[in-house]
Amino acid sequence: MSNQAATLPPLRKDWDGGVSPLGISYGKMFMWFFLVSDALTFSSLLCAYGFMRHKFTGAWAHPNEVFSHFPFWKGDHPLAYVGFMTFDLIMSSVTMVLAVEAGHRLNRKQVAIWLFLTIIGGFIFVGSQCWEWYHFITGEETLQVYRDYWMNGKHIIEPHFQGANLVVNAYTQLPTFGDFFFCITGFHGFHVFSGVIINIIMFIMVVNGVMDRRGHYEMIEKAGLYWHFVDLVWVFVFTFFYLL
């Protein structure tokens, strides 16, 4: 970059002291280190999931049957809603990176607009996950499947439970499936939620001109790193839970 050459002192090696050997500021470096440790946590959870998945091969639920519901749209739509959620998160990732780019040009108005769109995308994602969880836990009969059986001489017809929670599970006999689903998507959803909170704080700071007084928009970059990390985790959760 042209400005970088002007600000960095020449004729100084990386490890001679007086400069950052990694070439970034203190805050950004530790955001990266935090993200690496967080990534290790998520990876461990997903590896545990992989262990169980391979241990119970043949008895595990088929994602096509599990994730086939869409709000306000009855019928069987395999992976449609989770596709929408993925699109939403990728979209909000792009708006975030555009906010970072606008911050590099010190353009306060554009940063505010892109950040606002990112916050909207984050809320849509968290709301979608709330709907999905509610749907799973209560087992709404979106497919209108009924089961009938005889009990004590009476013919009973009742809606078939179409969900998966920690007690009952309509798709497989394994309680592990629900445990892992709620643990990992819940952990990720909490990250999305905290990312939205961070973005809201950033938005308020940008609108109040805090970044302009500092002379740089690096806080947007750090918040952006966190937000992209959330998207990165979703890419893996999406593959291992919904596709495989």
Next chain:
Amino acid sequence: MADFFEEYAGYPNYEKAAIHDEAHGKPVRKKLWMVFWIMLGVTLFELYLGSSVEMGELNKEYVFIFFTLVKAFFIVWIFMHLGDEKRALKYVIIAPYTLFIFYLAFMAITEGVYSHYVTGVGDPLFIMKAVLH
């Protein structure tokens, strides 16, 4: 901490290192949108594969994991700007994580397959008994 460093004369201002003008921002934005379209295309293809196409279980698995790694590369390298950072930082971020996780994933999958064959828990009746017990 930042104030502590700024007391040294000549300490570079890394916070302002990435600031650029409008002319430089245009190709950057173009690249970002291109990455977005690639990722959207890959995701749609994955959804199409996942919901409709019948393939061998093993083939499908490898295709999905390959595309996941492609998307992860784009997010980390382009969106998180790791590609623009110094080489030392790239290694600091990527190397320890990759080493550890490849090892962990290998162990978890190997042990999972092993215990599947040893205990025979793929049998639904076995699981029902285990759950009810």
